[in-house]
Amino acid sequence: MQITVNVNGEQRTHDVEPRTLLVYFVREHLGLTGTNVGCDTSSCGACTLHVDGESVKSCTMLAVQADGCTVTTIEGLAPSVDDMHPMQKAFQQEHGLQCGYCTPGMVMAAVSLLDENPDPTEREVRLGLEGNLCRCTGYHNIVKAVLACARGEVGETPVSVSGAAS
Amino acid sequence: MIPAAFDYQRADSADEAIALLTEHGDEAKLLAGGHSLLPLMKLRLAAPSVLIDVGRLDDLRYVRDAGDHVAIGALSRHRDLETSELLAAEVPLLAHAAGEVGDPQVRHRGTIGGSLAHADPASDLPAVLLALGGTLVAKGPAGERTIAATDFYEGFLESTLEPDELLTEIRFPKTGAAGWSFQKFNRRAQDWAIVGVAAVVSDTVTGVGLVNMGSTPLLASGVAEALAEGADAAAAAERATEGTEPQSDINASVEYREHLARVLVRRALVEAGR
Numbered sequence: 001m002q003i004t005v006n007v008n009g010e011q012r013t014h015d016v017e018p019r020t021l022l023v024y025f026v027r028e029h030l031g032l033t034g035t036n037v038g039c040d041t042s043s044c045g046a047c048t049l050h051v052d053g054e055s056v057k058s059c060t061m062l063a064v065q066a067d068g069c070t071v072t073t074i075e076g077l078a079p080s081v082d083d084m085h086p087m088q089k090a091f092q093q094e095h096g097l098q099c100g101y102c103t104p105g106m107v108m109a110a111v112s113l114l115d116e117n118p119d120p121t122e123r124e125v126r127l128g129l130e131g132n133l134c135r136c137t138g139y140h141n142i143v144k145a146v147l148a149c150a151r152g153e154v155g156e157t158p159v160s161v162s163g164a165a166s
Numbered sequence: 167m168i169p170a171a172f173d174y175q176r177a178d179s180a181d182e183a184i185a186l187l188t189e190h191g192d193e194a195k196l197l198a199g200g201h202s203l204l205p206l207m208k209l210r211l212a213a214p215s216v217l218i219d220v221g222r223l224d225d226l227r228y229v230r231d232a233g234d235h236v237a238i239g240a241l242s243r244h245r246d247l248e249t250s251e252l253l254a255a256e257v258p259l260l261a262h263a264a265g266e267v268g269d270p271q272v273r274h275r276g277t278i279g280g281s282l283a284h285a286d287p288a289s290d291l292p293a294v295l296l297a298l299g300g301t302l303v304a305k306g307p308a309g310e311r312t313i314a315a316t317d318f319y320e321g322f323l324e325s326t327l328e329p330d331e332l333l334t335e336i337r338f339p340k341t342g343a344a345g346w347s348f349q350k351f352n353r354r355a356q357d358w359a360i361v362g363v364a365a366v367v368s369d370t371v372t373g374v375g376l377v378n379m380g381s382t383p384l385l386a387s388g389v390a391e392a393l394a395e396g397a398d399a400a401a402a403a404e405r406a407t408e409g410t411e412p413q414s415d416i417n418a419s420v421e422y423r424e425h426l427a428r429v430l431v432r433r434a435l436v437e438a439g440r
Contacts, residue, residue: 001174018174018217021208040167042205043356045271054245054274060204061275064174065197065221109271116270130355131269 003067007032008076016063022056023047025063026073034074034104038133045132048105048112049073055112057131074104077111087111087146090154096145098136106132110146119150169207176219180305180332183220187330188307190216196332197221198241198280201272202289226279226334229253235301235340240279240333248273257338259346259366263294266348269356279333282318285325285382288358290350292319292383293375295336297364303335310334319382344368345439349430350377353417360417361426363406365434367393374434379410379427386410389431399440403432 004013007030014029026032026049035058038046042060049058050072077085087107090096097103106129113120113128120128125146126139134142148154177183187194195214197203198221206212220226226239229250236256238247247253247264254261267273267281267290281291282302295302295315302313304327313326320326327333349363362377363386372393374386388408392401412423 017171019169019171021168021204024168040208042201042268042272045269048271051274055271056274057271059208060201060272062174062197062200062204064176065200065219112274113270127355128270131271 001064003064005063005066005068006070008072018062018064020063021059022049022051022061022063022066022071023058025066026058026071029063032073032075036101036104038101038105043133044102044105045109045129046102046105048108048132050108050112053112053115055109055131072108074108077107085111086154087114087149090145090149091142093154094141094145094148096137096142097134102132102134102136106134106142110142110149113146114150120146122147125150167208169204170210170213172207172214173216174219175216176222178222180220180223180226180334183218183223183332184305184307184330186216186218187332190218192329194218194329196280196283198277199243199275200280201268201276202280202284202286220332221277231256232337235337238278238336238338240283240335241277242279244268244273244276244278244281245270247278256340256342257298259298259341259348259364260291260294260338262346263290263348263364266290266350272356278336282336283325283327283333285319285321285323287322287380287383288378289383290348290359290362290364290377293362293377294348294364295338295375296383296385297366297373297375298338298341299371299373300339301337302333303337304328304331305334306331312337316385322381324382339371341366341368341371344371345437347434347437349434349437351426351430361412361423361430363427363430363434365431365438367435367438367440374406374431376406376410376427376431379407379412379423381411381413384410386427386431389435393435393440399432399435402435402440403428406431 036046038044047058194216226241228239364375376384388405406427
């Protein structure tokens, strides 16, 4: 079946089998591998992206269901590594990641969370991220990052990998 | 995990969906948000040969004041219910429970009609439907009919919807100032309830629904009976397991589920002001 999906601002038309899951459409048909597959059972949230502006687990949605929709993946969040989204900067600033596997999904869920609730309490952030699992961080710095982003407390200078300001 | 191959048909109206159901019969399944059906298909526990996508029937996505009840279109998503001011004022138990389903991503896609029709005893909303004494509206080739909540669940993942019927609307009586509570016990925030309780209690209405205490969503009729006889919360909660048939699984033994049911019913009744 032919579908047309607006992905990160570009109209993409592809032939897909109806059983193709959205996450595999994005990863394998479009080559956008920033969206990870984790549990593949709609538990872990690693595959979170936005469909029509709302966070969705793309392992539990068919690509044909996204026909005509607008999809934003982690690649669409920021134009380049030098010009990251404030949420990405916040994750870097607050050390909201370790291995990084959950991070794209976590960032996409967090952006959707702030769209719906721009000034959340810490508890609301924790509840709002209940659909995303992180096995490294214990969530503490992730929550700090989301709160920092919400409060506009994200510095302009990116932090280098070694932790020193570049 | 990839589902078995199927034919995909998109319905642009309720009537078209019913015509497609009539044409394909038992081989077809309706796809709404897909958050119950697609996981089963990925595990190959379900392999329908035709999927009829009703997810775009936006005329069945509404929450409306209908006098003594609130009418909800079957394609309304959990997020719609969770954020509905009308529901928060008139049927707060439902608004709250909808916000406890899965996680935000699931609530963005999952629909009330899909959740109720899937008839999973571990789901939250069927127990809420029972507790509130809601009514379901189903449309088939011969027209519409209404089904009382107590007549809707027949067996595990089995409702009394006919294979050619589409659930179109669910009606919930306004509970106004009645006390209510939703208790969900699970190990991780996003999980299904190991046991859950939905309760609404006032002088005129009493309903206590149980999640995951049998092969279907259940009403705790012994609890309601005890309350009608004037029992307090603790005494009524002792009757929580009457008529239940909980299963043992990786999360809980039968005995533990029964214990949870009594504890959670008591907590729910206390929170509901009994």
